[in-house]
Amino acid sequence: MKVVLLGPPGAGKGTQAQRLQETHGLTHLSTGDMLRAEVASGSKIGKEAKSIMERGELVPDAVLISMIAHRITQPDAAKGFLLDGFPRTVAQAEALDRMLSERTQKLDRVIQLVVDNDAMVDRISGRYSCAKCGAGYHDTFRKPKKPDVCDACGSHEFVRRADDKPETVRTRLEAYDRQTAPLLPYYKGRGVLSEVDGMAPIDQVTTRLGKILDAA
Numbered sequence: 313m314k315v316v317l318l319g320p321p322g323a324g325k326g327t328q329a330q331r332l333q334e335t336h337g338l339t340h341l342s343t344g345d346m347l348r349a350e351v352a353s354g355s356k357i358g359k360e361a362k363s364i365m366e367r368g369e370l371v372p373d374a375v376l377i378s379m380i381a382h383r384i385t386q387p388d389a390a391k392g393f394l395l396d397g398f399p400r401t402v403a404q405a406e407a408l409d410r411m412l413s414e415r416t417q418k419l420d421r422v423i424q425l426v427v428d429n430d431a432m433v434d435r436i437s438g439r440y441s442c443a444k445c446g447a448g449y450h451d452t453f454r455k456p457k458k459p460d461v462c463d464a465c466g467s468h469e470f471v472r473r474a475d476d477k478p479e480t481v482r483t484r485l486e487a488y489d490r491q492t493a494p495l496l497p498y499y500k501g502r503g504v505l506s507e508v509d510g511m512a513p514i515d516q517v518t519t520r521l522g523k524i525l526d527a528a
């Protein structure tokens with residue numbers, strides 16, 4: 313099964329994709345994670361992407377399209393995948409359609425996490441994760457059980473994303489409205505779009521997403 317999760321930054325795409333990866337045996341493909349790995353490794357792509365990401369703008373389509381074209385041919389993608397953060401423009405969506413149809417494949421579902429954009433600034437600007445295992449936390453909504461100790465692995469080291477500052481979050485939300493929201497009518501017209509209330513509690517969102525995947 314091939315699925316796209318759509319929604320503005322902070323909608324919960326990454327959290328939900330990680331859960332569905334476990335429950336539905338799909339490979340979670342996050343272009344944000346891939347780009348952050350490129351930045352951390354100091355590669356040519358990473359050097360090009362770093363300042364664009366720090367400003368909260370979108371990295372050029374050509375970079376993302378070739379990254380995904382390569383990634384979906386890897387063995388772990390053969391069991392099906394969940395795209396988180398791609399496509400983000402109509403050009404990327406068209407390229408994805410072409411890549412899949414060349415392999416006589418297609419997207420099974422595109423699921424939009426519907427959220428209140430105004431609430432996303434608070435959601436994102438308080439988030440951080442364990443530096444060792446990546447478990448996600450939030451200053452207000454999801455604190456570790458023991459202060460400063462990761463629930464999952466016991467580490468004391470935590471990190472915040474450079475682009476999770478309130479002013480950058482606003483730029484990222486604007487980029488979503490201007491460049492990514494046009495994908496909603498694009499996929500609606502193809503009859504593959506489902507909507508899920510992303511403001512509901514995390515477990516309820518997971519249950520609803522799971523039902524959509526089970527029916528796909």
Ligand code: AMP
Pocket residue numbers: 321343344345347364365366368369370371372373376396397398399400401404475484
């Ligand atoms: P994310 O982790 O999905 O919020 O992505 C973090 C940042 O990576 C975004 O703000 C963009 O700068 C960049 N990025 C991730 N995916 C894409 C994409 N599909 N197209 C362009 N830029 C992207």
